[in-house]
Amino acid sequence: MITMPTTDLDLSALAVPKPTQEERSELGQDDFLMLMIEQFRNQDPFQPMENGEFIAQMAQFSQVAGIAEMNQSMEQLADSLSANQALQASTMVDRSVLADGNLGTLGTDTPLKGGVYLPYGTSAGVVQIFDGNGQIVRELPLGVRNAGLTTFEWDGFLTDGERAEPGTYRIAAAIRNGGVDEPVDTMIATRVQSITLTNGGRTAQITTEGGQQIGLSQVKAIL
Numbered sequence: 365m366i367t368m369p370t371t372d373l374d375l376s377a378l379a380v381p382k383p384t385q386e387e388r389s390e391l392g393q394d395d396f397l398m399l400m401i402e403q404f405r406n407q408d409p410f411q412p413m414e415n416g417e418f419i420a421q422m423a424q425f426s427q428v429a430g431i432a433e434m435n436q437s438m439e440q441l442a443d444s445l446s447a448n449q450a451l452q453a454s455t456m457v458d459r460s461v462l463a464d465g466n467l468g469t470l471g472t473d474t475p476l477k478g479g480v481y482l483p484y485g486t487s488a489g490v491v492q493i494f495d496g497n498g499q500i501v502r503e504l505p506l507g508v509r510n511a512g513l514t515t516f517e518w519d520g521f522l523t524d525g526e527r528a529e530p531g532t533y534r535i536a537a538a539i540r541n542g543g544v545d546e547p548v549d550t551m552i553a554t555r556v557q558s559i560t561l562t563n564g565g566r567t568a569q570i571t572t573e574g575g576q577q578i579g580l581s582q583v584k585a586i587l
Contacts, residue, residue: 456556456570460587462515463578465552472530476518477553479584480537484511488541489548491516494534501528513584515553551584 460477468476482489489506501522506514520528535552538545554572561568569577 460553461583462551462585463582466550468552470520479515479551481549491537
């Protein structure tokens with residue numbers, strides 16, 4: 365009589381590990397094919413599955429898989445664009461940018477710079493400078509300018525030759541046609557102090573030297 369040797373083999377170690385809850389909740393291509401095979405095996409022989417029904421299920425699975433792949437590709441594209449946006453924003457630090465606004469700062473030794481958007485070419489454009497009391501302290505004719513974005517600069521000198529006090533001034537711009545002022549959009553030049561990344565690094569915010577935060581979409585030009 366032959367006696368088989370005994371061992372302390374733990375048969376539980378040979379068991380196939382159970383799938384995790386996350387794995388069980390996902391249906392992959394192999395799982396889908398196994399379900400289709402089981403469906404064929406257990407179908408009623410007197411009422412077999414129609415070819416159209418089978419094709420419809422295959423098409424549905426392909427569509428779902430395609431959407432998942434497209435979503436993954438879009439996420440990768442968004443990450444790539446975000447990285448590129450952050451890189452572009454970093455090059456603006458310590459540079460001046462033009463952004464929508466009408467409040468500019470006149471420094472002790474630095475002029476107030478800004479821009480206006482002209483809907484058409486004209487020689488009748490004008491920029492008005494207002495003080496804190498709402499009084500016009502200087503008017504700057506733009507001269508002959510083409511349509512589109514154009515810039516201006518105020519050195520701080522008033523009409524009488526005196527220099528205005530450093531500080532914040534409001535600007536307005538218009539095109540004068542027959543004594544009627546047609547308002548146009550204004551922009552202010554400001555220096556970029558820092559860049560802040562938000563929304564998981566997908567959004568870049570510019571912080572100006574005046575403490576204002578603006579988005580990249582608000583920047584009209586880099587000076």
